[in-house]
Amino acid sequence: ETGVTQSPTHLIKTRGQQVTLRCSSQSGHNTVSWYQQALGQGPQFIFQYYREEENGRGNFPPRFSGLQFPNYSSELNVNALELDDSALYLCASSLAGSRSSGNTIYFGEGSWLTVV
Amino acid sequence: GQQLNQSPQSMFIQEGEDVSMNCTSSSIFNTWLWYKQEPGEGPVLLIALYKAGELTSNGRLTAQFGITRKDSFLNISASIPSDVGIYFCAGQVSGGGADGLTFGKGTHLIIQP
Numbered sequence: 001e002t003g004v005t006q007s008p009t010h011l012i013k014t015r016g017q018q019v020t021l022r023c024s025s026q027s028g029h030n031t032v033s034w035y036q037q038a039l040g041q042g043p044q045f046i047f048q049y050y051r052e053e054e055n056g057r058g059n060f061p062p063r064f065s066g067l068q069f070p071n072y073s074s075e076l077n078v079n080a081l082e083l084d085d086s087a088l089y090l091c092a093s094s095l096a097g098s099r100s101s102g103n104t105i106y107f108g109e110g111s112w113l114t115v116v
Numbered sequence: 117g118q119q120l121n122q123s124p125q126s127m128f129i130q131e132g133e134d135v136s137m138n139c140t141s142s143s144i145f146n147t148w149l150w151y152k153q154e155p156g157e158g159p160v161l162l163i164a165l166y167k168a169g170e171l172t173s174n175g176r177l178t179a180q181f182g183i184t185r186k187d188s189f190l191n192i193s194a195s196i197p198s199d200v201g202i203y204f205c206a207g208q209v210s211g212g213g214a215d216g217l218t219f220g221k222g223t224h225l226i227i228q229p
Contacts, residue, residue, distance in 0.1 A: 041221060042122075042222055043219050044219070045216025045217060048216060056216055058216055104149070104161065104164045107159045107160070107161075108158050109157050
């Protein structure tokens, strides 16, 4: 139990639609990052939010966007869904500025997205 | 996207055997993490390493941060059935974490009765 919760756990969308995934970070953690994990692969970094601003981004197009709220919870939005967006989307939280735990990142159980 | 080279891809072992897996990279990382993932769940942190040469244990698990900063290994001693799962290494460059984690493709551990 990492204290990171995600919703929904599973969803199915049609190509071209938009989706919003939600995440509540572990208590006391101020940084949230999102990852995409395709079947048989390791997670791929999408972006990170700190103090409600995106402060790091992986190799994902602009149709992947996010928000972080004052309570440190977060949303991942994906527009114009494509079939290849089908994956497990993982949210992770950490505490920036603390060496003992700032680089220690805890994951939620993920949201399974299927695009048909 | 970039991924670490993790090996082996899969391991079929007998209960009680020791397990060793490793991760290598062409670039330097300043943090190495090892995670375990079971079906339908997110990765669970096993061990975090912050200094080159660091050797850290967590019960039957031992991991080391390579002195070159380009590799790490994870050992599991006396494997038990609940060790089954996919083990991922992950590296991070920056202390602030804004570059995110770079993951390996995972090592599937299967324990034969």
